[in-house]
Amino acid sequence: MAVVFAKAQGLSIQKGDGKISGVIIDSLSKQPVDFATVALEKWTDSKSVNGSISDEKGNFKLTGIGNGDYRLIVTFIGYKTTATKKITISDQNNVVKLGKIFLASSGKVLDEVTVVGQRELVENKIDKLVYNAEKDVTSKGGDAGDVLRKVPMVSVDIDGNVELRGSGNVKILINGKPSSLVNNNVADAMKMIPSNEIKNVEVITSPSAKYDAEGTSGIINIVTKKTNIAGVSGNISGTVGTRTNRGNGSLSYRTGKFGFNAGFGGMYFYPQDGSKTFLKNQFSNDTTRITSQNGVNSRGRNGGNMNFGVDYDINKTNSLSSSVKVNRRLSTNDASLLASYSTNYEGLLSQSYNSSTNNSNRAGLDWSTDYRKTFKKPQQELSFSFQLSNDEDNTDFSNHFLGISQPLDSTIRSYNAGKSHEITFQGDYAQPVSNKILLEIGGKTILRDATSDYSYEYKLAEGDFLPLSGFANAFDYTQNVYAGYSVLGFTFNKGYALKIGGRLERTEIRSNSQSSMISNNSNSYNNFIPSLTLAKNFADFSSLKVSYTKRIQRPSLRYLNPFIDTSDPLNSSFGNPNLLPEKTNSFELGYSKFFGRTSLNASVYYRNTSDVIESIVVPLDSIRSAISYANISKSSSVGVNLFGSVQVGQKVTLRGNANVYTYNAADSRVTTLYSNTSILYNMNLNASWNLPKDFVVEMFGMFNSPKRTIQGKNPSFSMFNVGFKKDVLGKRGSLGLNLSNPFNKDREFISSISGNGFNQYSQTSVPFRSLGVTFSYQFGKMDFRQQQQRSRSVGKKKGIQNDDLKQESDAQGQ
Template sequence: MKFIPYILTALFLSGILLHPNSASAQQQVFGKITGKLVDAQQNPVEFATVALHYATDSLIVKGSISDTSGHFIFEKVREGRYYLHASFLGYKAFRSNSFAIDKSNTEIILGNVLLLPEDKTLETVTILAQKPLVEQYLDRTVINIANSILAEGNTALELLEKAPGVTVDDEGNISMKGRPGVSVMLNGKLTYLSQRELTTLLRGTSSGSVSKIELITNPSAKYDAAGNSGIINIVLKKNEKVGINGSVYGNLARSRANRYGGGTSLNYRNGKFNLYGSYDHAFRGEREYLNFTRRFYDGGTTQEPNRISYQNSATSEPLYTNNYKVGADFFINEKNTFGVLVNGNFGKYINDNNTSNLLVSSAGEILSQPQTHNDNLDRWNSNTYNINYTRQFGSKGQELSVDLDYSGNENRSRQSMDTRYLNTEKPYLETRSVRRGNVPSLTNVYVGKLDYVHPFGIKTKLETGWKSSYVSVDNNLKYDTLRNDQWIPDPSWSNHFAYKETIHAGYINFSREFGSLSIQAGLRGENTRTSGHQVTTDSLVKRNYFQLFPSLFLTKTFGIAHSTGFSYSRRVERPDYDDMNPFRFFRDPFLYYEGNPFLRPELTHSVEISHTYKGKFITTINYSYTSDVMNWMMGQVDSLNTTYQSPQNLKSMINYGISFTASVQPTSWWTSNSFANFFRNEYKGDQKGGNLNNGIWSFSVNTQNSFQLGRGFAAELSGFYNSRSVYGVFVNRGYYIISAGVQQQILDKRGTIKLMVNDIFQTRQRRNTARYENLDMDGHIRFDSRVATFSFTYRFGKDITPVRKRSSGNEDIQNRVKGGS
C-alpha cells in the first residue's frame, strides 16, 4: 500500500505528457486587464465592486475592488472572451462590451470607465459579483455560505454537516470524505478546546456569522501537519467598511425546546487605523433520546445471549454561550502594519441525563433495573491574545509577518451520578450509589510564528517560516462518594493528570508557473516532545520524535474549459490530551470510557487527482493510507454485564473513493450546487486478541438550490443523504435530511428577515450496530434536529474598503486541549 501514492503520481504525470492537447496547452496565453472607474466629474470611484465574467455563460471568473484612485487590474487571465461588470452604491451598474484575450491581444486597457449616478440611490442597490457557492483552488475547496438562507439560525456545527463531503457524528467528531481526524480552525487559528469543548463552542456559534468554509484535504507545508484527513477552516464575517459601520441580528427558534440568539459587530476605520469588535450571545435548548441494546454471553456468541441489557436515556442539554472579539490594526506607513487582537468565549453547558438500564435473562426474567441520574454542569472561559506585525518590502508581494499568541483556557465541570438499584425480589428494596466530582482543566498555550514570502517575478514564489508552540495541561479530578449521608473522598475515582507538549516546526514552500502548468512543492519538519504524567500513580510517559512532511501540488489547463490537478501530502494526527488520560468516566454503572496513555500518533499518506470543466463540474479521485490509526474501540466484560470504550491504535485504515461537484444554473432564477461522494473505508488491526477487518462501500450526496423570486424574495431548498458507513467496529445505517427556507429584504435592502425549517421530517437519526468478538450491540440516537427559525438582520455603514486580514499563529494545536471528562 505504501507504494500506491508513487504509482498514482507516475500515472498523473504520464497523463500530462501523453495528453493529445499537451503541446498546444503549453502555449496557453495569459493576459492582463486594467481600467479606472470615474464619475461624471471624472473623479475616481473608490472601493467599487468589479467582476470579470465569461462572455459565453456569464460565469464569474474573478472579482476585485477599485483602489483609492479608482484603478482596478486583473492579471494572469487565461485566453478567452470576457466582459466587465462594475457597481457601486448610488450608481447605475456598468457592463462593458465583450473583448477577447488571445495571442495577438494580451493586454486590455479599458481606460476610464464611467459610472452614472442613480436617481434613487437606496432603492437601486444591486449586488454584483456574488461568489459561487463552491470554488475550487489549487489546494482547497471553498464554500461561500454568507448569503445562504439555510445558514441562518443554525449553529456552526450544523453548518459543517451541510458542507460537501463533511459528516458529524453524535459526539461532534468530524469526518471529511469519509475520513475521521479533521483539524478545525476558526479564522485560521486554534480554539484551544477539547473535542467536547469544541463541539460546545460550535453548537453555540451562530452560523449566520460564518462567511465561508474552507475544505483543505491536502494542506501544503505552510500549514501544521496535524489532521490526517485535512483541515476545515471556518472563516467568520468581518466588517470591511470605512467610517463607523456594523450590523445587528437576532433569531428565535423552536425544536423540542426553545432557542434564541443575537449579536452585533462594529467597525471604525480611517486612513491610519482600523478598530473592530463583535459580541454574540446564544441560548440553545436541546433534548435527545438514546437507546442501546447490549447482549452478553457466558459461552461465546455462537449461542443465544444469556442476558440482554436495554438502556434508555433522555437528555436535556441547555447551552449558554458568549463570544467576543476586539482588535485594532495600525497602518504605520505603506510598508509597516501593527495589530493587536483579543478574542474569547465563555459560557455554560448543562447535561441532565436520566437513564434506565433493564437487565433481563434469556428467559425474560428481570435481573436488575437500575435508574441513574447524571447531572453535569460545565463552565468555561477561554481567551486568546495576539500581537502581529507585517512588513512589506520593495518587491511586490515580498512580505514578512510575525505573530505572538497566548491562550488561557479554563474549564470546570461539576458532575454527579446518582444510581438507584431496585431489588427484584419481594418485598422491593432500594439501594443507592451516589458520587459527585469536581473536574477542573487548566490549559495554557504559547505560540510564536514567523512567515516570509519572496516572489521572483509574477510566476515564481518562495515561502518559508518557523513556528514554536508550548502547551501545558493540568487536570486534577476529585470525586466524593455519599456514605451514611456523609461525603467521603473517593481515591479510586479521583485522578490527577498533567501533560506538556513542545513542537518546533520549520517549512519551505516553492511555487512556479510553466505556461499552463503550475507546481507547488513544500517540505515541513516538526520536532515533537511530549510528557504525560499520571500524578496519582506516578506514571510518566515521554516521547521525543522528529518527522518530515512533504507536499506536492500540480495543476494543468487544457484550453479554456479543462484543468487537471494532482496533490500529495503526508500528515500526522497526535492523540488528544485526555485520550491519553487513563481515568474512567462512567455514563452509568455498566458503561464507561477510559483513556490510553500509550497511544501513538497516526501517520497518513494522501493523494488526490481532480478534473475541472468550465469551473462548474469537478471530479476528484482520492486515496489515503493511515498507519497506527487511532479508534475508539468498544468491548464488553460479559461476567460484569459491562461495556467500555477506549482509544486504541489499530494497524491501518484505508480510504479511497471518487467525488463529483456540480454548480449549474438551470434558469435565470434557479441556481443549484450538488456534491456526491462514493468511498470505501477499511479498518484492519488486532484488538485484544481479535482480528479486525471491517470495510464497506458508502455513498453520500447533498444538494443546495437557491431561487430568486423577485421583489426581494428568495428561497432555498437543500437535501442530504448518507448511506451505510463504517467506523472501527461500528456499522452506521443511512439517513437523509431535507431543509427549506425563505427570505425577504426590507428597509431599503439593509434589513433581511428569514424563516427556515431544518430537517423538516426529523430524519437525522443515528442507528448503528457493533458485532465483533463478544461485543453485540445496537444503538439508536434521536437528535433534536428539526428546528424552525425566524431571524432579522440589519446592516448599517458606508463604502466597502479592503481591511487587513489577520490570522494569528496558533492554528496547530487543533482541538486537542481536553477537558475533564
C-alpha cells in the same frame, strides 16, 4: 470569477487565433488589482465577445479572438471604468500585449448601503474549495454545523461532530487561526458560532508544507464576516425558534490608518427530552449475560462569546493588528434509566433506577497579535505572529442508584477541573525569485500544557460522602512542537503551475500522573512532511490538479486524559495517555470545469494511515464496559467526490454533492463480527428559487450512511430543511423563516458494536423538528477609497494557523 462565467452566457464568441494580454494596476499604489473584470467588446457595436478576470498578480489573458477591431473594458468595485483605445487583431498582428492598464479610484463615498456579493455559492480554486455561506438562505438563524453540512466533502452528524471525506481527523480554524472555542470540543464549538456571522468556508484537502502537519484529512477554515471599508458599519441579527434562540451583532470602524472591530453572540437551546435504549450481550461458553438500560434524558445548552480587535497601518508597507476573543459555554444532561442484569439460565438477577446529572462549564480566551511588512516587489513580504490561548473545562456529575432487587441504594459523584494553556510564535517570509518563482520559508513554535485534576466521592443511602482515593488523580500533559518549512512555487507557460515543499517538525511530550495506576511518560520524535501539487488551467475554464502530501495527527487532551467518566455507570469512558500520533499519506487527482450555466468539480483520492486512533469498547466485567481509545495498525480509504451546480433559467439553481469512499481497517488484536471493509457515502442536494419582490426560497437535503469503526457502526444521519427569505428596508434588512425536519418530530439513531465475546446495541431518540424566525439588519456609512488603498498596501490576511491536534468530538454513542 463567477460573474465572468455568468456573463459569458450572453457573449458572441468570435473564434480565431488572436490573443490579448496585460496587467491591471492601481494608479495610486502601483500594486496589482486582482479579480478585476476584463471584457472585450467589438469596436463598432460594443457587443461583448470575450472576457476574463485578473489573477492575484493583476495579469489577464484572452485567447481565441477572431480578426477585427475591439476595445477592452476593465471594471472593479471602487474604481472608475477604464476603456482602451482601438485594438486590431489580424493575421499579421494576432498577439497584442497591452502591458500595464491603470485603474483610478472612483472617489465615491457610499452612505447607508449593503454590499451584495455576486460570487457563486461554491468556488473551486487551485489550492482549496470555497463555500460562500453568506449566499445560503437555509442556514440563516442556524449555527456553524448547519453551514458545514452544505459544504462539499464535509459531513456533520446530529451532535455536531465534523468529518472531511469520511474522516474525523480534520483541523478546524476560525479566520485562519486555531481557537480555544474549537480545541476542546468541536461539536460544542459548532453550536456556538452563529451561521449569520460566517462569510465563507474554505476546504483544503492537500495542504502545502506551509501548514502544520496535523489534520490527516485536511483543513476547514471558517471565515467570519469583517469589513476593511472605511467608516462605520455593522449588523445585528436574531433568531426565535422552537428549539433555539440566538442573538449576535458586530461593529466595525475605520478611519485613515486605524481600524476597530467588535462582536458578540449568544445562544440558548431549550432543554430537549429524548429516550435511550441500550442492550449488551456477553457470551461465556453456553451462558449469555444480558445488560439493558431504558429511559429518558434531557439536554440543555447555552453560551456566549465576544471579540474585540484593532489594526493599524504604520505606513504603506507595515501593519500591526491584535484581537481578543472570549467564550463561555454551559451544558447539562439529566437522565433517568431503568437498568437490568440477567442471564439466559438464571433470569433477572438485579434491577435499579439510575438517575444522573452531568454539568459542564467551559470558558476560553484567545489573544493574537500580528505584524506584517510588504516590499515594493509584489509578493515579497515578512510577517511575525503571536497567539495565547487559555481554556478551562470544569465538569461534575452525580449518579444515584435506587435498588429494586439486589443492589443497595447509593450515590457517586465526581469533579474534574481541566485547564489548557497554549503559546505560539510564528515567522514567515516570501521572496519572489523571479516573475514565475516564489520562495516561502518560515518557522513555528507551539508550547502546550494541559492539566486535569479530578476526584470521586461515594456514599450509601444513610451515610456521608467519602472519597474514593483510588480514583482521584492530577494529570499534567506537556507538548512542545518546533517546526520549519520551505515551499517553492513555479508558474509555467500554457497554464501550468507547480508547488513543492517540505516541513520538518520535532515533537517533545511529557506526562505526569499522581496516580500509581498510570505511569509517567516522556517521548520525542521527528517528522518530515513533503508536499507536491501540480496544476494545469485550460482556456475553456477547466483545470486539472494532482497532489500528494503527508500528514500526522497528534492526540489532544480528550484522547489522552485518563479521567474516568462514569456518568453512565454501565458504559464508562476514559482516555489513553500512551497514544501515538497517526501518520497518513494522501494522494488526490482533481478536475473542475465551467461550461454554460453549469459547473462541475470531481476528485479521486486515496489515504493510507498507520497507528489510526479509534474508539474501542472493552468489557470490564459481566455487567460493565468501558470506551477508550487505541492505535489500530492501519487503515486505508479510496474515494470519489463529485460536486455540480446548474442554473435552470434565470430563477432556479440546483446543486448537489456526493462523496463515496471505502473504509478498510485491520488489526489482529481487535475481534469483531463486522467486515473490515465497507463502502460509505454522504451526499446533499440543494435548490434555490428567486421569486419576485425580493423573495427567495431554498431547500436542502442531506443523507449520510452509518459511520464505521473497526468494531462496528455508528448512526447514519439525514435531514431536510426549507427556508424563506424576504429583503426589507431597502435590502438593508431581511426576514426569514426556516423549517427543519418537517416530516418527523423525532429522529432515531442506532449504533451497533461487536467484539471478543460480546455485542451491544443502542438506540437514541431526540426531538429534531424545529421552526425558527430570523431577522437581520445592516447599517453603516462606507468609503471605498480608503478600502482600495489599504487592500493594496496591506494585502492578504496573515496570522497563526495551528493546523494541529486530533480535536475531540462527542463520545461515541454506544
